[in-house]
Amino acid sequence: MNLEHELRGLPIAFPEEPDLAPRVLARLGRPARRWWLAPALVALAAAGALLAIPQTRAAIFDLLRIGGVEVQRVETQPRAPVRPPVLGREVSFAAAQSRADFALLTPRAPFTAYVDGPMVNLRWKRYVLSQWRGEQLPFVQKQVGPGSQTVGVEVRGATGLWITGARHEIVYRVPATGEIVAKSRRLVGSVLIWEDGGVTYRLEGARTVADARAVARNLKAR
Amino acid sequence: MRAHQGIAFRTAFLIARDPSDAEEAAQDGFVKAYRALRRFRRGAPFRPWLLQIVANEARNRRRSAGRRGNLALRLADEARPGDAVPSPEAALLSDERRAELLAAVEGLREEERLVVSCRFFLGLSEDETAQTLGIKLGTVKSRTARALAHLRAEVER
Numbered sequence: 001m002n003l004e005h006e007l008r009g010l011p012i013a014f015p016e017e018p019d020l021a022p023r024v025l026a027r028l029g030r031p032a033r034r035w036w037l038a039p040a041l042v043a044l045a046a047a048g049a050l051l052a053i054p055q056t057r058a059a060i061f062d063l064l065r066i067g068g069v070e071v072q073r074v075e076t077q078p079r080a081p082v083r084p085p086v087l088g089r090e091v092s093f094a095a096a097q098s099r100a101d102f103a104l105l106t107p108r109a110p111f112t113a114y115v116d117g118p119m120v121n122l123r124w125k126r127y128v129l130s131q132w133r134g135e136q137l138p139f140v141q142k143q144v145g146p147g148s149q150t151v152g153v154e155v156r157g158a159t160g161l162w163i164t165g166a167r168h169e170i171v172y173r174v175p176a177t178g179e180i181v182a183k184s185r186r187l188v189g190s191v192l193i194w195e196d197g198g199v200t201y202r203l204e205g206a207r208t209v210a211d212a213r214a215v216a217r218n219l220k221a222r
Numbered sequence: 223m224r225a226h227q228g229i230a231f232r233t234a235f236l237i238a239r240d241p242s243d244a245e246e247a248a249q250d251g252f253v254k255a256y257r258a259l260r261r262f263r264r265g266a267p268f269r270p271w272l273l274q275i276v277a278n279e280a281r282n283r284r285r286s287a288g289r290r291g292n293l294a295l296r297l298a299d300e301a302r303p304g305d306a307v308p309s310p311e312a313a314l315l316s317d318e319r320r321a322e323l324l325a326a327v328e329g330l331r332e333e334e335r336l337v338v339s340c341r342f343f344l345g346l347s348e349d350e351t352a353q354t355l356g357i358k359l360g361t362v363k364s365r366t367a368r369a370l371a372h373l374r375a376e377v378e379r
Contacts, residue, residue: 003370003377007327007342010320011298015241020227024252 019159021152087123088116093222096120102199103221104131127205127215133198153192153209155216160194162209192216226269227252229344230276233354236339237280239293247283251276270346270353277354294328297321319377326376334369337362 096113097104100120111124119132151162192203192212206212230251235244255272297320327338340351341362348366352359 003374004342006319006323007338007373008345010324010343012324012343013296013298014232014235015244017228017231018245018248020231020245020249020252024249024256027249027253 021159023152087121087128088114088119090114096122097222100131100133102131102133102197105129105201105219106222107215107219125205127203129219130202130204132200151209153213155192155194155213156196156219158194158196160192160216162212163191163193226272229269230272232344233273233340234276234280236295236343237277237336238284240283241293243283244280247279248276250279254279267350270350273346273350273354274356277356295324297324322377323373326373329376330369330372334365334372337365338369338373341366 091113093104093106093113096115099115099118104120104122106122107124107127107129109124111122114121114123119130122129122131153160153162190204190206190209190212192206192209194201194216201216203212203216206215227248230248231244234247234251235241238244238247251272255275258275297317327335330338336355337351340346340354341348346354348359348362352362355362357365
């Protein structure tokens with residue numbers, strides 16, 4: 001038998017792989033200075049073509065993936081038209097819940113429910129909570145421009161990301177068609193993202209990380 | 223990043239031979255790679271560039287710790303029923319033969335052992351191995367050939 005094949009087949013016991021992302025993020029979590037052209041990612045090339053990102057200036061680095069969200073630093077943000085927030089179709093909570101195969105988290109305050117593809121959006125006060133099963137959206141990219149901060153934080157016992165300071169763009173791939181869609185900037189400002197049990201949550205509208213974490217902590221499944 | 227963290231950690235572990243050193247080396251490697259993006263040659267493959275930085279970090283740690291291979295590689299426990307079907311290569315090898323082969327790899331000179339580890343345990347290409355270890359492609363080829371000859375002599379005696 002070929003020795004090279006035997007070597008390849010050796011089941012080496014590596015120690016359990018640590019999750020490096022939170023600590024790397026924490027160390028990088030400060031205002032971006034200058035981001036140069038980074039490795040071309042296939043998804044990015046596709047997104048770039050669609051969004052007409054000036055390729056020579058768009059510096060993108062695959063930083064982190066939390067659940068269905070992929071955060072990337074960009075030097076130049078895609079110029080997508082700014083439209084009013086798109087939250088989807090307004091539905092009853094029961095209808096929203098019937099679309100999801102997990103128990104939706106809800107705030108104590110009265111809210112309005114919307115569905116937008118696989119994403120369920122709840123709006124109350126100045127907050128919007130989006131929740132979706134990660135596999136339903138293969139990825140959502142948040143493109144974070146210069147001057148923004150990305151910090152790893154604990155949210156409801158999970159690792160989350162607090163992105164603040166700059167406008168961000170949400171880009172995602174439609175599962176059925178593979179088409180890459182740029183969402184308009186929904187709420188400008190900070191956002192908290194976390195994942196729990198395969199479900200990705202995104203909370204927009206909080207002014208501080210403490211506020212965001214408090215709101216997240218008080219969410220309950222009905 | 224998560225696409226690369228597994229291979230980065232395993233590369234660091236094969237060099238540093240200590241899980242916490244490997245974790246630190248991989249972490250520092252990511253941070254340095256991120257900050258050094260401007261030096262990254264456009265169009266070049268990203269993975270070996272990252273692994274080279276991680277490997278350097280791992281080597282520095284090992285050097286400063288003054289250790290030499292204090293943690294031997296082990297074979298994973300036998301697959302239990304219900305686990306994924308082992309690869310045909312794995313299925314054909316007896317436990318004894320595997321242990322013997324791994325011991326022979328561990329007995330190689332470090333420069334040969336690292337090339338063998340990168341090529342066969344991490345599945346890196348010859349080019350990637352060269353860049354990761356900071357050696358020439360020809361050196362990868364010659365060390366691989368030498369290592370395989372040594373291993374053959376060892377296990378086929």
